[in-house]
Amino acid sequence: MFTIGCHLSASKGFLAMGKTAVSIGANTFQFFTRNPRGGTAKALDQSDIDAFLEYSREHGIGIILAHAPYTLNACSKDEKIREFAKNTMADDLRRMEAVPGNLYNFHPGSHVGQGIETGIEQISAQLNELLTPELTTTVLLETMAGKGSEVGSRFEEMKAIIDRVDLKDKLGVCLDTCHVHDAGYDVVNDLDGVLSAFDRVIGIDRLRAVHINDSKNPFESHKDRHEVIGGGSIGTEAFARIINHPQLCGLPFYLETPNELEGYAKEIAMLKDLRADKPAAKA
Template identity: 45%
Template sequence: MLKIGSHVSFSDKGLPSATAEAVTYGSSSFMIYTGAPQNTRRKPIESMNIEEGQAAMNQAGIGEIVVHAPYIINLGSYKSNTYQLAVDFLQEEIRRTHALGVRNIVLHPGAFTDKDAEYGVNRIAEGLNEVLNGTSETDVCIALETMAGKGTEIGRSFEEIAQIIDKVQHNERLTICLDTCHIHDAGYDIVNDLDGVLKKFDDTIGLKRIEVVHINDSKNPVGAAKDRHTPIGSGWIGFEAINRVVHHESLQGRPFILETPWVGKDAKTQRPMYEVEIALLRGNVSERFGESFLSDVERLADFFNKQDIGARSFVLDTWNLLKNDAKAKKADPREPMERLYDLAMEASLFPELTEEQVNQRLVAWFAGAGK
């Protein structure tokens, strides 16, 4: 079965609550932060209810899961206190990951800030050596995430990641988290040349190191170096390209994790599209949502066809408009999904459905479901 899941929250109740949330999306894997991703405050390992959570995972048929390190730690920093905080925290987070029974902790490699890329590569490798040497009692791997190239972050090219790996002593404990939005934004054309991109990765780093894949669409064209995620199908990568990634023979067996943003006009009721995204990629939409769901998607498609609105052309034209026309963006900053949602609501297509349910059908329309 395809190991596909979502990024889920990690409340005070620990692993059981994360598992329960993942189940609502139909996940067969999931990724967690062991606390808030914006800070390094963490509760004791004993409070994570690990045994109860693992029992819940077994009951739900969820096997391999992933931990993600918080964004704010920076192994690439030249500031000694920032660097040491990253080293010390990562060592403790690896021990927490080990206690959870998880193999991979995903890490944004770091940023060189006021130095240069060569300094950043060397500093990150130095930090990884300290972290791995200080946690030799575990078999937890650090999955270096491919980055989009915004600012001074390292990991924006396969070559930079390879340079880091080559400088780390125990690099058998370094794996890779391949992020579709990030490599697209970094300039790798996975839409038109996925095989070529994967061959380049294999030649530079080795496909065997990939142990986690983040699947996200992008709000920006290839090479933009922006890193802005959007629900699958509503961005520049598109459903078909992401579907090819998920089902590519060279990537099978890895957990595929969604990090697509939550959507909705009301912040209090916003929800992610994980459930429908997983069902579309798994190919069991009618089983998950029922045949009436596909009938609704057909109705949506007919409505948009009558207005001469095509899914891909509308998405890309809207992103181009928002990118290239400042006046148009100021007058109407709505993104593609929100504009299409408003059209459907103005026509009263689905008065009985919630905002989340309408958005789920939009995502399915992007994917061509119901045709």
């Protein structure tokens, strides 16, 4: 089954997000756990959660993905910022257990001049503090574009973080097509080679989700600016190969393109049409 969705506003609760997803042809969605710039999260409503879980079962909504706020930086050289990152992620993971068995995605962070090795050590240390055997949520490290002092633009950096974490079964990776393209992994002309490198360095079993975004910037630009599908330097033909690749086609795909709901609906319909396993037309 093709699991495809987009980023939705969580302001009206889980049930509203589920209904919005279905209304635009999606069968999953992503949402920010709180304001993307940080702050206090909205209180959970158990009646809303119960209604959402029932609605999901009725409408076939697949695994959903929560996105941490952008301000979460586990490898800042400012101890207060690192503490904010730890406390925010701890709260997010507690809240995600209300909808068990889903995904939580975060940007590894920026070392801000401390160096990659220090950044890797700080990120893995935070994960070791927060991951517990009882956690049902899988925490995803997102591949990054490599702007500034970002950690996670190379597969080797992801592996180094994972290697230092004790509860590795709680960890996965979210591959962002715009980010890896901007980081210098050629998903346009050598998708097989990129996935082979991922498997060799990290292990393809760690890949749990795909952020499907075109890029406003050229290959290896290290810029990280998303574009609508087919409107950037990756292009529609490459996305057809991505969503149909045997090592990717079973994963959930989440659009983060610069769009409103109408635009997301068009992109979802287009991507469904590009799928090789789309349902046959009725006679």
